[in-house]
Structure formats: C-alpha cells, structure tokens
Amino acid sequence: MLIIAFIILLSLIGCGTKKDHLSLGSSSDFNDKPGIEGYVVAKEKGRILVVDPVPQDFSKTGGVSExxxxxxxxxxxxxxxxxxxxxxxxxxVAESYPGQSKAKKIKVLKNNTLSGTDLTEAEAIQKALDQVHKKSTSVEVKAVKKVSYDPSTDLWRIQIKQGEETFNIEVSDVID
Structure with a gap:
C-alpha cells in the first residue's frame, strides 16, 4: 500500500511541473533583446497581434519556406x-498559431513620418491592412513584408502576405 501511495505522489508531482503548452523565444529580462519585433496587424479585446516582418525558412526540415x-x-x-x-x-508563449502571451514590456518604435508625407507609416499600413481585409475572406495571419513611399506618385506601397497570397497595396498619401 505504501508503494502505491508513493507512485501516485510521484505521478502528481510530475504532472504539476510539466509545461507542455509553452515554447521558447521569450525575453524575461528587460535588459535583453525583445522577444519579438514586428508590426501590430490586429487589435481586439485588449490584445494586439504582433507579426515579425522577417520570415523564417523551415523548408530544409520539411516545413514552410516563409x-x-x-x-x-x-x-x-x-x-x-x-x-x-x-x-x-x-x-x-502558448503553443498555438498565432501564439499567445502576456506582454511584460512594449516599446513603440519611432513612427516614421517622411518629409512631405501626410500619413505616417503606421497610418498607411493600417489603411493597407483594411484593404486586404476587404479583399480577402481568409482568417490567416497577415504579415507586413515591405513598406515604401514614392514621392513622385504620392503613394505608399505596402506588401502584405496572408497565407499563400501576397497583396501589393497602394495607399494614397491623403488623410481622410
């Protein structure tokens, strides 16, 4: 009977300390580099979705290339x-896609307002994301790949990847 109680106790201790639902890539010390740098592509119910604009290539191990x-x-x-x-x-971070976590610290990077533009980079990206949302019925994560401004046409050009589809969006540099 004592052996059975010991085995049950050992099992309970093992179950209570395992963290199957967690993954690496965190940054707990604020002096360290951030865990992620990217664009806020969605906001809802007190949460933000941050997506790294630089893709990782997992094709050599049988995964996706982007x-x-x-x-x-x-x-x-x-x-x-x-x-x-x-x-x-x-x-x-909970192992899901997208992952889920609680932010310890967030730093908003300087919002680029180029000389001669009416919109900031963030405003242009927000308009581009709105256009993609209207064009696509997909619920897949949107990743901002490239952002540029062309003063000769007064247009922002923003490339957004969603699933297998890439959207090249032009946004007029006009405040609504």
Missing part, C-alpha cells in the same frame, strides 16, 4: 495602434 512569427499579446496599453512597429518583451 513562416512569420505571430503572437497575440494581452496586458497592453489601449493607445497602441494597428500599423505601429513595436518591440515586445515577454515570458512564456
């Missing part, structure tokens, strides 16, 4: 806007 790290973060300030580029420090 994987964009994406994490939903809770514990965010309400003034963070879709389109802004941010750095986020965090601890643990």
């Amino acid at each position: 994987f964009y790290n994406a994490i939903w973060f809770s514990n965010v300030l309400s003034d963070i806007k879709v389109g802004e580029k941010v750095q986020v420090w965090f601890d643990e």
